[in-house]
Amino acid sequence: MTTTASTSTIGTRDEASLRSRIPAAFRLQFTVPSQLIWVPLIVFGASWVISFGIGFWINQITEAEYGVADSVTGASQATIWTLGFLAAYVSSHTFPFALALSYSRRVFMIGVSLAFAAVSACFGLGAALAAWLEEATDGFGVGAYTFAMPLLIDDGLVALGLFAAALAFAVMQFGFFWASLYRRLRLIQLWAVIIAMVLVLAVAAMMITTYDGWAAVGRWFLQQHIAGLAGWLGLLSLLGVGANYAVIRRSTA
Structure with a gap:
């Protein structure tokens, strides 16, 4: 009875320690704000401004002869690929630091996945708001569209936001996987x-x-449709989380 009680107490303490360390592992990913906050924001804004500049240029050279010509660019994907590279950086730099702080690999992976999910959700929200603004202003008056692409907004802005978030999360898991595999x-x-x-x-x-x-x-x-693709990407991302944990379980600092 004593042995059973002691084992139960140890298990309870381990679970409590796990729950208490997960928020810390989540905050660890934002210790350097430029890594997952400022750099993606800068790329998001810069790619949007450059896309508008291209649209304005196209409008100026075609307006006299053809009238206003809409321009659709894929500049929005710049932020997604940036997040993928930053996720790889988390694996190559933050992971060894977390091990030095005595974080378990399971706690670190949960914290990383929550951080990636939060960043991806913010990107999805930003993409939906940007698409709404582009639609409301007719491409800022010059027909320049970066997020409000016809194929992406056919199911509405909510579906666009979900798709953008799911895609960003999947790419971040992909970047983390390859950097982790390189270490392994x-x-x-x-x-x-x-x-x-x-x-x-x-x-x-x-x-x-x-x-x-x-x-x-x-x-x-x-x-x-976009909503269905968001679901498939979400499933792929969950598989990516499992694959990443399997890889880092035997990774060394």
């Missing part, structure tokens, strides 16, 4: 994994081409 494997092993993945994708593309399946693939994506 030797360089030649990492390249073996990369080559194997490229071969799998190449074979898949060849099979789809052989059986004229690209039209079916395109129809499937169109049928999912």
Whole structure:
């Protein structure tokens, strides 16, 4: 009875310690504000301004002959790729620091995932608000659209926000995974994994081409709509969280 009681007490203490350290692991990701806050905000604003400049230029050179010409750019993805690189930085720099502070790998992974989710949610909200502003002003009066792209807003701004958040979260998990895998494997092993993945994708593309399946693939994506794609990305991200934890469990500082 005494042994059972002691084991139960230890388990309760471990759970309490786990719960108490998760918020600290979450805040650890924002110890350097520029890493996951200011740099993405700067890229978000800068890409938007550059996109508007391109739209204004197109408007000026086409207005006299053709009238106002809308311009649609993919500048919004700059922030997403930035978040992917910053997630890789978390794996390569913040992870060793967390181990030095005696954070367990499980606590660190939970804190990282919550931080990534918070940043992704902010990006999704920002994308939805930016799209709303572009629609309300007709592309700032010059037909310049960065976020309010027709395919993205067909299901509404809420669906756009969910899709942008899910995509950002998936890319961050992807960036974290490759940086973690690089720490876990030797360089030649990492390249073996990369080559194997490229071969799998190449074979898949060849099979789809052989059986004229690209039209079916395109129809499937169109049928999912933005909200459906957000759900698939969310599922992929959850698998990414599990894969990342599996990789860092044996990673060393």
